[in-house]
Amino acid sequence: MPDSRGTAQQRRPDQQSARPVQIFEVSTLYGAATLAASVDAGQFGKQDAARRILLVSNNAATPEAATRLPTMNGFERLAARFDEIVDWNEAIQPYHPSTWAPLRDEAPVWERMFRHAWGLGSAPVELVVESVHVSPAKALATVFSGSAVHVYADGLMSYGPTRERLPQWLGCRVQRLLHLDLVPGLRPLLLAEHTVPPEAVPDAAFLKVLGELGEAAAGEPELARVARDRPSAVLLGQYLAALGILTPEEEEELHARMLRGAVAAGHSCVVFKPHPTAPARYSRVLEQEAARAGVRLHVLEGPVLAEAVYDRCRPTLVVGCFSTALLTAAAYYGIAIARVGTETLLERLTPYQNSNRVPVTIVDFAVPEPADRMEDAPTVAERAGELGALVRTVGYCMQAKLHPQLRQEAAAWLEDHLGEATERYFKRRRLTALALPGGGTSVRARLLRTSPSARWAARRIRAAQAAVRG
Numbered sequence: 001m002p003d004s005r006g007t008a009q010q011r012r013p014d015q016q017s018a019r020p021v022q023i024f025e026v027s028t029l030y031g032a033a034t035l036a037a038s039v040d041a042g043q044f045g046k047q048d049a050a051r052r053i054l055l056v057s058n059n060a061a062t063p064e065a066a067t068r069l070p071t072m073n074g075f076e077r078l079a080a081r082f083d084e085i086v087d088w089n090e091a092i093q094p095y096h097p098s099t100w101a102p103l104r105d106e107a108p109v110w111e112r113m114f115r116h117a118w119g120l121g122s123a124p125v126e127l128v129v130e131s132v133h134v135s136p137a138k139a140l141a142t143v144f145s146g147s148a149v150h151v152y153a154d155g156l157m158s159y160g161p162t163r164e165r166l167p168q169w170l171g172c173r174v175q176r177l178l179h180l181d182l183v184p185g186l187r188p189l190l191l192a193e194h195t196v197p198p199e200a201v202p203d204a205a206f207l208k209v210l211g212e213l214g215e216a217a218a219g220e221p222e223l224a225r226v227a228r229d230r231p232s233a234v235l236l237g238q239y240l241a242a243l244g245i246l247t248p249e250e251e252e253e254l255h256a257r258m259l260r261g262a263v264a265a266g267h268s269c270v271v272f273k274p275h276p277t278a279p280a281r282y283s284r285v286l287e288q289e290a291a292r293a294g295v296r297l298h299v300l301e302g303p304v305l306a307e308a309v310y311d312r313c314r315p316t317l318v319v320g321c322f323s324t325a326l327l328t329a330a331a332y333y334g335i336a337i338a339r340v341g342t343e344t345l346l347e348r349l350t351p352y353q354n355s356n357r358v359p360v361t362i363v364d365f366a367v368p369e370p371a372d373r374m375e376d377a378p379t380v381a382e383r384a385g386e387l388g389a390l391v392r393t394v395g396y397c398m399q400a401k402l403h404p405q406l407r408q409e410a411a412a413w414l415e416d417h418l419g420e421a422t423e424r425y426f427k428r429r430r431l432t433a434l435a436l437p438g439g440g441t442s443v444r445a446r447l448l449r450t451s452p453s454a455r456w457a458a459r460r461i462r463a464a465q466a467a468v469r470g
Contacts, residue, residue, distance in 0.1 A: 020050040021120055023144075024082065024128045025137055027057045027097075029072045029305055030324070031130055033213060034154040036078040037205040038178055044150075050126070053118065054079055057088040057097045057136045067276055072303040074216035078209070086118060088136055097136040102143060104169075110143045128152060132174065132191075133163055141170055151191060152178040155324035158188040158198075159391055160358030161399040166194065180206060182327040183362065185384030189395045193402040207332055213304075214311025222302040226271050227312045231298060233267040234309055234329075235259060236320030237274040237282065243356075245348050252285045254341045258319045259286060261340055261370025263293045265317060271298040273306050273325075310335060319370060321345065322356070322363040330380055338370040339363050343424070352430045353398045361394050361425055362387060389413050390425065397430055414438050 022044060026032045032054070038044065039052070060066035069075060070085070079085055091114070092100050102110050115121065125147045129137035132151050141149055151174055158179040166174075171194040179188055181200040188198045217223050235258040240246045246254065255272070262270050272286055283299040290297035300309060306325035310318070310333045320326040321341045329335040342364035349357050366387050368377040380387075393413045396406040414422055414437040422431070422438040431439030 018121060018123045020126065021053065021123045022050045022126045022128060023053045023055050023140065025055045025057060025088070025130065025140060027059045027069070027130065027136075028154065029069060029075060029078075029213075030307075031152070031154045032069070032075065032078045033209045033305075033307075034152055034178070034180060034201060034206070035128065036081050037209045038152065038201050039081045040208065041202045041205040043178065043199065043201070044128070051123070052082040054082040054085045055088050055136075055140075056085060059098050059136070063089055063096070067303050073220055073308065074213035074305075077212045077216055091117065092139075097139075099135065101135045101139045104142055104145070107142050107145050111145070114143060126150065130154065132170065133166055138170070141173070145169075147173070148175050149173045150175050150178065151196070152201075153188070153190060154180065156182060156322070156327060156359035156362055157355055158190045159183065159186055159362060160355060161189045161395045161402055162191055162193060163353070163355050165402060166191075180328075180331075182324070182331050183366070183384055183387065184331075184381045186362075186388050186391065189358075189392070189403070193399075203332065210307045210311065210332060214308050217302075217304045217308035218312060220302050220304055220308075222300060223304055223308065223312055226298040226300055226309075229269055229296065229298065231269045231271040231296075231313055232315055233262040233265070233270045233317040233319065234306065234313070234315045235262065235270060235272045235286075236306060236318065236323045236325055237272060238321050238323055239275040240321070240345070245345060245356075248281075250344075252282055254321065255282060255286050256289045257340045258370075259289050259293065259295075259297070261338060262317060262319050263295055265338070265370050267295070267317060269296040269298075271300055271309060271313065271315075273300050273309055276303075307332075317370075320363075322360045324359070326363060326367065327380065337367055338372075339367040340369065346424060352427055357398060358391060358394060361391065364424075365390055390421075394425055397426060397434060397436070400434055411436055 024035050026035060044050070056069050058066055058068060088097055125144050127140050127144060127147050128150045129140060130152055131137050132141065132149060141147070149170070158177065174191055174194055174196045177188060177191050177196050177198045178201055179198055181203060235255065237255055241248045241251045259270060270290070272283065274282055287297055287299070307328055310329055315335060317336050317338065318326060318329040319338045319340060321339065322345065326337050326339070330337045342360050345356070345360045346364060349360065366380040366383045389409070390413070392406050393410040396403050396410040400407070414426070414431070418438055426438060428439060431437070433439070
């Protein structure tokens with residue numbers, strides 16, 4: 001097992017070498033699994049080609065109260081691919097990983113400090129990071145200002161546009177986007193404005209890593225107990241109330257709808273995998289619903305991935321909202337999947353550029369509801385062509401300035417799908433602002449499209465109205 005502290009302060013300067021260093025920043029077990037699969041597949045060269053540091057960051061609002069990544073089932077196996085582990089929270093304390101970002105003028109001082117603390121010497125450094133537009137990834141890219149950057153995306157957000165334009169000093173250093181092929185045939189939009197080439201992590205490598213996590217989780221008493229009862233359906237909880245998208249009561253009802261959908265599909269033994277930070281009362285409400293429906297319900301709160309549940313329990317149905325684990329079930333385990341609640345989220349997500357919009361759109365368009373005849377529904381892969389056109393149109397409307405080349409295609413798609421599709425996936429106000437089919441054609445609408453001051457005034461009015469309603 002690599003050094004769990006990952007510090008290198010004991011090395012003397014004369015022991016430091018110029019061997020290349022690869023720093024892999026990670027904050028979730030799913031992300032660590034993605035990196036492990038990529039390393040196994042040789043996407044970062046041979047094992048001895050560089051010194052590999054796994055930089056673990058806990059980005060929870062209160063890191064002290066959150067489950068630490070190194071304590072999760074399977075982490076030790078994943079960490080074995082790396083030479084050592086460094087705790088980023090400890091390295092930058094008392095700052096928080098999500099908010100700390102050094103000034104570029106200060107970068108040389110910070111780089112000297114980290115090179116000394118981690119024993120990097122004068123070795124060239126490569127960074128492998130997630131969410132490069134925010135810290136901790138952006139902080140690392142600022143500190144190691146001369147380093148090449150590789151971005152990996154461990155979920156459906158890779159198919160959506162970059163949240164905001166990266167500064168040129170950073171965008172020009174990104175070498176590639178590593179992503180899981182969750183929707184075969186669908187090309188990621190993330191970082192496409194910088195012509196960053198996407199590169200899929202091989203399915204076989206990722207499946208092998210998921211198998212390791214399943215084996216590691218076999219010793220988890222709670223999961224073993226659940227597996228013995230052979231649940232046939234898995235419900236995936238998401239803590240959307242924390243994002244302000246749903247109220248706690250609405251989220252409780254969302255989970256209840258998942259259960260009712262599984263029961264209607266003929267399942268009598270169900271396991272609920274809550275979000276790690278969701279309150280305990282969510283489970284209690286679901287238990288009451290299960291009692292009324294007369295089904296056996298297991299609530300699995302142990303520190304395991306949903307994929308480990310798939311591996312040990314072998315369910316035949318997974319129900320969720322827009323969790324990445326929903327698509328993982330279909331893509332890597334061949335399990336039937338169903339969605340609940342996406343129509344509400346499409347309406348509630350604000351602003352239109354919200355990074356969750358593309359994941360919700362993908363699931364809403366390509367995944368059936370529990371009440372549908374799922375055996376007759378086309379698979380996600382079979383709908384990839386139609387889905388690609390929709391995602392590019394949504395992506396253009398989210399970030400039109402980053403993807404002007406998509407305008408003609410987006411306008412043509414909207415013209416062909418006026419009506420229910422445009423009303424479901426697009427906001428009339430957004431289409432009006434971009435002068436696209438489906439938008440308004442009034443004098444006021446034309447004024448909003450052409451006058452920056454009118455748009456500014458409209459935003460101020462909407463903000464004031466929202467404040468009054470809140």
